[in-house]
Amino acid sequence: xxxxxxxAVMAAVFLVCFLVDLLVRRLLRGRRMQTGEPPVRPPRRxxxxxVILLFVPLVILLRLMPEGDDTLMLLGSIVSLLLxxxxxxxxxxxxxxxxxxxxxxxxxxxxxxxxxYSQIRGQRxxxxxxxxxxxxxxxxxxxxxSGAMQNLNPFLKRAFTRWCAVRGIDPDSVxxxxxxxxxxxxxxxxxxxxxx
Numbered sequence: 201x202x203x204x205x206x207x208a209v210m211a212a213v214f215l216v217c218f219l220v221d222l223l224v225r226r227l228l229r230g231r232r233m234q235t236g237e238p239p240v241r242p243p244r245r246x247x248x249x250x251v252i253l254l255f256v257p258l259v260i261l262l263r264l265m266p267e268g269d270d271t272l273m274l275l276g277s278i279v280s281l282l283l284x285x286x287x288x289x290x291x292x293x294x295x296x297x298x299x300x301x302x303x304x305x306x307x308x309x310x311x312x313x314x315x316x317y318s319q320i321r322g323q324r325x326x327x328x329x330x331x332x333x334x335x336x337x338x339x340x341x342x343x344x345x346s347g348a349m350q351n352l353n354p355f356l357k358r359a360f361t362r363w364c365a366v367r368g369i370d371p372d373s374v375x376x377x378x379x380x381x382x383x384x385x386x387x388x389x390x391x392x393x394x395x396x
Contacts, residue, residue: 213255237358238351240296247291253284296343298355300362305343315339317362322387325380332380337387347381356383 257277293308306312315338325334332347336359345352360383364371376383 209256209259213252216251216255237298237354240298240345240349240351240355241294242291242346242350243348244291244350246287250284250287250291253280253287255284257281257284296355298358300358303355303359305338305341313341315341316366317359318366320359320363320384323382323384324386325377325382327380332382334381336384345381352381353378356381360384 257280260273261277289308295306297304297306302314302316304312304314319339321337321339323334323336325332327333330346330348334345334347336343336345336356357378360374360376361371363369363384364374374385376385
């Protein structure tokens, strides 16, 4: 009987994940650029673990918590609920939609800004314990990106090819390392468009 209940809980968690993903797609449909390209956003595991950390404590509190006063289980459930909420907010905090001409950088509390690829000034990357962290310098904005983000490399590749085309730069003349998500030169270095 325990295994049937465990399977039912797992099925419910995956159903909730699917419904949350479907709801977010419907809510953000107006923001999506008309390319069909998947957006750049934090890793999907943040959303999955966030839903699990929200759903499991609710099941524990409503179904499995004994009638007695179990303070430790109550505190653990509250901590789990808070962690789940933080992970879901993190997942929906940043999204980058992109097309052939422009890209939109959307942040949860700061709205969205649209940029043209010609506004990219450069990029800096740093290898950390958690992976590759990079900053894309666009106009007066610094866009932090993580190597763990979904669809990051296709976005950077598109941005690099469009940036080179707009500035009239031969892509082979720019030193880059796509494996480390580094496509653009350093913003403080020499401008590749000035090269002979």
